[in-house]
Amino acid sequence: MNAACDLAIIGAGPAGMAAATTASELGLATVVLDEQPEPGGQIYRGIERLAATRPRHLEILGPDYAAGLELTRAFRTARIDYFDSAQVWQVEPAEAVNRVFYKRFGSVGILNAKKVLITVGAMERPMPVPGWTLPGVLTCGAGQTVLKANGLGPGGNGGRFVLAGCGPLLLLLAAQLTRAGIKPAAILETTFNRWAALPHLPGFLAAPGYLGKGLGLLRELKAAGVPMHKGVTRLAIKGDTQAREIEFEWGGSLHREPVDEVFLHQGVVPNGNLAWSLNLAHTWDDAQRAYRPTLDAWGRSSVASILVAGDAGGIVGAKGAEAMGRVAAFAAATDLGKIDHEACERQARDARATLDQHRAARPFLDALYRPAQQWIAPPDADTVVCRCEEVRAGEIRRLVTEQHCPGPNQMKSFVRCGMGPCQGRLCGLTVVEMIAECRQVPVSEVGYYRIRPPVKPVTIGDMAAMDVAVRHDAVGL
């Protein structure tokens, strides 16, 4: 029997880093596994290297990004084991000891852990529009990733680009690029019902900084003279082998812009495949229009040894994720008998109050940027829904209405939808929304894909080599 660490944390974004730092202070033998070569997750992507090698870019990215430096510093000095560049492809839950299978630098390792905390963050909601598979079309998150990690920006050689969709990230990326001297040709905003957000304004105003930041971004874009078209109702990207033109409906008429790049965004949703693969109970969150693992106030899931924190458990934003990471670390320490309930309640008070504050800001943002139906269930029959298997919207509708295909897993049998390399990550939500729309039932009744491990690519050779794999059992504490 191999020795087990107390807590395995999967993901080194704000939730994972904060959880690891807190867990180590509470005396838990903690191991963090993260897919990226550096800590920070997507929100603080590449921050250590950026601060060291191109500090002037910190101004472009802004103070919210720079704030990640403090968190990464605390993480680096915490007494934990940190495996960067480690892809977790399966977690085998068990009451006493979970087994975490991961791949790192070409070999497979197994980590035994009494508790597992999933902090794998968010991904962008799929935004299927005609032409979204063309080279030159990326997500806003991708645009921001290359800006942070590589100092790369679009619009080189006089190229033109637009940002299309809605959500805080879209405005933030537009402002960051503008600061870098790279001006978008246009912002095509799809927000459709501002008034619906109004009742949630008090919670938003109570959370520190949100309103000022949002208005600040809008002011910045206006001052820079970035054309913003609000209330765009239809989008199509055209091109032969590359995006060349974007066609959009705005103000009741059709417009066209020549483009080299298009950045799409329709909010973020939990990055769910690992949680689904563990069969954790999930809840349909209608305000966020996404599934999230069903959790107690401390991040405990329906499986006793598994916890979830940060955006992976429902979107809370970077600061909320950080607070929730700490809260979950206290819960793990309590469950493992390192602290008692009373100490847990007392010590976690600040983190819980911070989390509540950030949670209170969400309903306003969720309502303001709630995607309109045409962005989550594409009306055009020709729009690709499953990018991997190239299944189009018309085919999915036809199978539901004519063949009575009831759910996403039956859809797999019909057309292999969701069975390509991305394992449904980029079509899952669209497919369940479309089935629900056709059947005229709530999405919660349609369910979700049954996700099976491995949730990351692993070869037969990797699996065969497992018996001789290096086992990182003993934790250096």
Next chain:
Amino acid sequence: MFSLLPDTPRERLNVVINGKTVSVPPGFTAAAAMLLHNAGATRTTPINDEGRAPYCMMGVCFECLMEINGEANQQGCLVIVSEGMRINTQHGKREVQA
């Protein structure tokens, strides 16, 4: 087209994209190297042979599958470049080699 912002360090290393040697800053992923060098489609799909290119840059979409140092189907956005790395676009399905 993607290009480097001002105030980016000058250090470079060489990688070979589709047989052509190009220079990229250290710390780049293979997918970012493809964007910098304007590679366009980095693979064609197994179903309809459609051209695709990096889309999410964070490991979830699997559009940036490419051949790296002879091994096909690598997620280009998760592989950090090293000196002399050979990066190739890949076409259609993998085939069994006799």
